[in-house]
Amino acid sequence: MKKRIALMGMHLEANAFAPVSTEADFRSAGYYVGEEITNDLAQANPRTAAELSGFITEMDDQGIAWQPVPILITGSEPGGPVDHAFFERTMAEMRFHLKAALPLDGVFFSAHGAMTSTDTTDPDGALFEMVRDVIGQDTPLIATLDLHANISDRMVEKTDILVAYITNPHVDQRERAAEAANLMVEMFDGMKPEAVFIRVPMVSPPVTLLSARGPYADLINYGQERKNNAIANVSLLAGFAYGNTPENGLSVIVTGRDDRSSAKALAQDIAQRAWDSREQFAISLTSIPEAVAQAKACGEDAGLPAVIMADCADNPGGGGRGNTPHILRALMESDVQSCYAGIFYDKALAAEAHELGLGAQFSAVLNRTSENEFSERFEFDAEVVGLHDGVCVGTLGIYAGRTVDLGPSVHLKIGGIDLIVVSRRKQCGDPEFFRMFGLKMEDARSVLVKSRGHFRAGFLPWFSPEQVIEVDAPGLTSNIFANFSFDGYKRPIYPLDKDMDWEVPTG
Known part of the structure; x- marks a missing residue:
């Protein structure tokens, strides 16, 4: 019997200091429902998120019998917080189509992860929670994220696996979606993911977050080199400083294969390395x-x-x-x-x-x-x-x-x-x-x-x-943080509080 996997997503990187992102912004950039998604993906050069193409291609290559179930995908150019009324309407439309698509064997969700609205700092978490409410606890929910995502506890708790980009500039969207597809197939075969999340209280200027060289590249490479049979995924998300949210920070998410202890040890190791390297994230403009x-x-x-x-x-x-x-x-x-x-x-x-x-x-x-x-x-x-x-x-x-x-x-x-x-x-x-x-x-x-x-x-x-x-x-x-009034961060946070102390949580 074919595995029915829902495809859905919403993308926005929200800058708290920019004008509000409106419904017109999203619809202008692309708002696709149902077969509109698969019709676009059938084109030689689609307009929708590259992750969808990557996920579908990998699932097809896996050779398993499956059926994509397109729900809704939309996104806007990075801008200010999304108008909350539009966000709620979009989430309600997603819920309607998702419920109508039941039963489902899995959900692939393409998100940015740094969305805020005019009413909440965690719309991404609200979307994941909505999906979980519809599909139940036993259906796999895997999401891809930009490495500039600001991660909330709810985002981790309501998904099975979060897979972040590992390149900046971002050129690996298809590869990360393919990784998500492979992990979903593993879950179909019985693998139980165990995710450990640690937020390191540091925000870094975006120009310091390249993946080819520099301190961030070193951390990403360190994590990727330690993936093994026990570790399914290592995601290191530096966050989006201009989000100005309590969720800001450098997020370490390590997902184990039926193995929480190994995931926890590696997450703590990477978090400590990130904190120890905090002074290296310096700008030279x-x-x-x-x-x-x-x-x-x-x-x-x-x-x-x-x-x-x-x-x-x-x-x-x-x-x-x-x-x-x-x-x-x-x-x-x-x-x-x-x-x-x-x-x-x-x-x-x-x-x-x-x-x-x-x-x-x-x-x-x-x-x-x-x-x-x-x-x-x-x-x-x-x-x-x-x-x-x-x-x-x-x-x-x-x-x-x-x-x-x-x-x-x-x-x-x-x-x-x-x-x-x-x-x-x-x-x-x-x-x-x-x-x-x-x-x-x-x-x-x-x-x-x-x-x-x-x-x-x-x-x-x-x-x-x-x-x-x-x-x-x-x-x-x-990239000069002194030019902004960051009043939404959970304090203390580096480098706004340069003399702060922090220890990796042991619990």
Whole structure:
């Protein structure tokens, strides 16, 4: 008899300091119910979360008789807390379709794990609890999470296994979903997972959380190297600092195979190592004038290696608006040449450029209606040199193989700068966002990206880590924690309380 496995999910990385994420934000990014999910997944380049494709492919490869039961999947670009009324309606719709799908043999849930709402700091836990209420205690419930998830006790208690990404930039969504599929098959065969969860009271600037090198990479590698017959999964989630919740912290989740003692020992070991390394999560950012000086030098001397500047403080992938002008303005004032800049989010500016048409020269206004103090109004002379509907297929990094819709988009020429403006907010993680206008990376002497880290995977063929400049600019995702009033954390917490003491729990 075929195993019936429900597929469902809801994704949001919520920044407490960003504007509320609305129903329109979710529906614009994608809201799929029932067969709409499987129809999308049947496309060559789906729009839905990559985890779903990874899970289905692995289940098919397992060779067992199974049937996917699509429920509901939705998500939004990272932003502020989700409107709670919309969240409750979505959860109710999930519950309705899940109950209608019974009986089920398992549930695969694709989540981010750092969602908050305008009413609660733990919507993810509420979703998992709802699923558990519907399916009962004996049906496997396995969820995948972003490694920036803020983990609550309820999230761990209501699921059987939580599987977090192990790469940052995130390029292993399919692999982690495949791992979830394998673990579900193990549960069908009788394996009983034993999860141990320890929250280490430390939050780290996002730029310090790369998985290729640095203290976080060392911890992730240490945990992965210790998976064995007794240890089914090791997930190390650094959390999302801007969530500003009591659940913030570095979460260690070790899941044993019928073996809690081994899982507990390893979780305690990793937690202690994380705490001991806390001072290594230090930032080293470059000022705007220094970054611009390097870009200008590259534009004037072809013998210098090109550079890519990350506007970490205005990262749409963390709730940034993707439209702050601080670095762009400095580049223009310094007359930097052979520079690409993108992708800037301004629906009104993109629409105006489309209306004016190719070749139009006009006074462009960025942020004519400001969303926040950082999205300053900025006016400049520009020429429309490219127009696009904004629909493309990602080629590298986090968007590889997925259909991305940036909305009506425009290529503006501003002196020596090629500026890309889009109608839908998105992190600049893929060179395709420039290439769709005919811009080749090898022709750029400097590139400004609205991104914190995912650009590293997408632009790696042209820019090595040594060519990356992380710029210190104003914005909703600044890595300078002193710029924020974190009033939601459970205190004490490092580094806000630098002299605090903490011991790994022994219970």
